[in-house]
Amino acid sequence: MPTSFFNTFNHYTLENDAVAYYPDSIDSVLQKLDQATTNEAGFADFSIELRISLFNEIIIALQSGKDELRSLYCRESGLNEKRFNIEFERVIYQLEHFASFLKNGNLNEEFEKKVINGKEISFKRSNEPIGKVLVIGASNFPLAYSAIGGDVVSALAAGCPVIYKAHPYHIGTSLFVAKLIETSLSRLSLSPGFYIHYTDNHSNSVTKSILLSGQIDAVGFTGSQSVGRYLMDLCAALPCPIPVFAEMGSLNPVVLCSKELENNEQKYADLLAVSITNDAGQFCTKPGLIIYPKNEHGEIFKEKLIYAIAQKPHFHMLHPIIHDRYQKSVNSLSKQTEADVLLRQSGSNSISGEKVLLKVSTKSFIDNSCFHEEAFGPLALLVEYCDERDLVALLSSLNGQLTGTIIANEHDQALPMVISILRKKCGRLILNGVPTGVNVLSTMHHGGPYPSSSDSRFTAVGQKSIYRFVRPVTFQNF
Structure with a gap:
């Protein structure tokens, strides 16, 4: 035996x-x-x-x-x-x-x-x-x-x-x-x-x-x-x-552009809050990196996202080991001197996934490899960009990703550039939606450049x- x-x-x-x-x-x-x-x-x-x-x-x-x-x-x-x-x-x-x-x-x-x-x-x-x-x-x-x-x-x-x-x-x-x-x-x-x-x-x-x-x-x-x-x-x-x-798995970046975000701050805050926290964020396509503009609408979106995630229920992590690994990721990222902790909200028991939102600057994200690692749980990293040059530098620093999500419309001048960069980095691009929910279809591609897949x-x-x-x-x- x-x-x-x-x-x-x-x-x-x-x-x-x-x-x-x-x-x-x-x-x-x-x-x-x-x-x-x-x-x-x-x-x-x-x-x-x-x-x-x-x-x-x-x-x-x-x-x-x-x-x-x-x-x-x-x-x-x-x-x-x-x-x-x-x-x-x-x-x-x-x-x-x-x-x-x-x-x-x-x-x-x-x-x-x-x-x-x-x-x-x-x-x-x-x-x-x-x-x-x-x-x-x-x-x-x-x-x-x-x-x-x-x-x-x-x-x-x-x-x-x-x-x-x-x-x-x-x-x-x-x-x-x-x-x-x-x-x-x-x-x-x-x-x-x-x-x-x-x-x-x-x-x-x-x-x-x-x-x-x-x-x-x-x-x-x-x-x-x-x-x-x-x-x-x-x-x-x-x-x-x-x-x-x-x-x-991957960070699954979400890029929010100004024109589509304008007057839609609540809509996208609610969509992303569900996608980040549902089933304790234990999906390989969870949106773990939220890139938003440094302007009035970006600031409104950020505050609404913090509130929306705080209101979402806690979910159990799958097992104690995955919970412990996630908690180590949370503690490590939160202790980075460049990270601003926007939300840390623990659940009612020892297996619940702690809901976490962190914010870092574009330069800090690019320079610190810790921020490029997936945290498997209900955590998202927010990065604020000032202009198109900022955005190009940020997106160009990304490793291979399973998905990339773009929140934009035809009036967003950065849209062609964002598509041009992300199509080289990602296996699936989503427009004005969320990456979670991988449908079994003949046209589905679930994979991406290394290290998201082999x-x-x-x-x-x-x-x-x-x-x-x-x-x-x-x-x-x-």
Whole structure:
């Protein structure tokens, strides 16, 4: 019996749950991986029709287990039933979305013929599964980025076996979903090697051993920049390097221009207050940097934003570790001599996310790298700009971002310049809205230049995320 174990955090009692979850041993996971590798010839029979059938089976299983799943989800994550329902429907739609993508022939082979030196040559381009995909579960979406999340579904849609690492703070939810997937595979007489679920230990040595085994062909990851970079470096140093598709979060700057802000200060203060604080700001697209003009309307907006955020409810952070990390970020940023603390408002218990607004000058933001780091929680940094030159310098200093939001209209002369800079820095631009709420669409791009993601050419959301896990092969004269 392993000596170490995990307890998830019970958000109703504010204590660790009584249920103990033990990590899987390295040997047991590698044995399952070996068996899956031995059965690789069988994976070739994972036809598009079978993938569609599997998704339909999983949908039925999820719907039948919804009540029990809801109870686990809310207890372990601290997220409420409304959030569960949103995430559950997203998962169902995501499965339907990929089933439709496959049914419509989007992965079908392409054919072409060409006469070369008087002889007709045929060419066929096929999308082959990249191989076995290791998916590392995220903490902030116990369903949509976890055991049946976007990385898992897009890898299965591509025809790839999935090895899934559960997040330690919602293991009960993860195990429940994994059992539904395993049952769905069994109903279709598909190999259990198509989906291997495991729980790692505190040092994550199982995951490292899996990667070093040489049996993984790609990695899907959503989480921090530090862990994402570690995975990128580890996988690049393998004897046969493999791609890591990491989505690592960002500041998600919001640029407010004077003309659109004029007489709309309350509107945008309210919109941004919700986007910053909802579910304790635990979204990779939370607007963490608010850039506003130094004028009368900018000052009115700032005061209204402070008031609006102060009125918003506190939400639980996902688990004690993420709460502690966030609090360290808050304390570190608040102690910077250049930072003016506009709001620090603690919640009523030890797991609530403290709502924080800080203000720094353009020069301080540009010069201090601490202000360029994501704070994963309900914190936003306000930066005031004097003129267009200020704004150009500020935006040019940004690293790669998942999103950039622009509050402007046709009368704002800076608009073309802002678009010109941000389109090079961001994966998605939003006009007069907020960045939170990433829709599952064929036109969605959820990714961005490093360090927001590991490869800005690929999206982690929507149909096109499947192309991370396929490998083109051309057959000539077959």
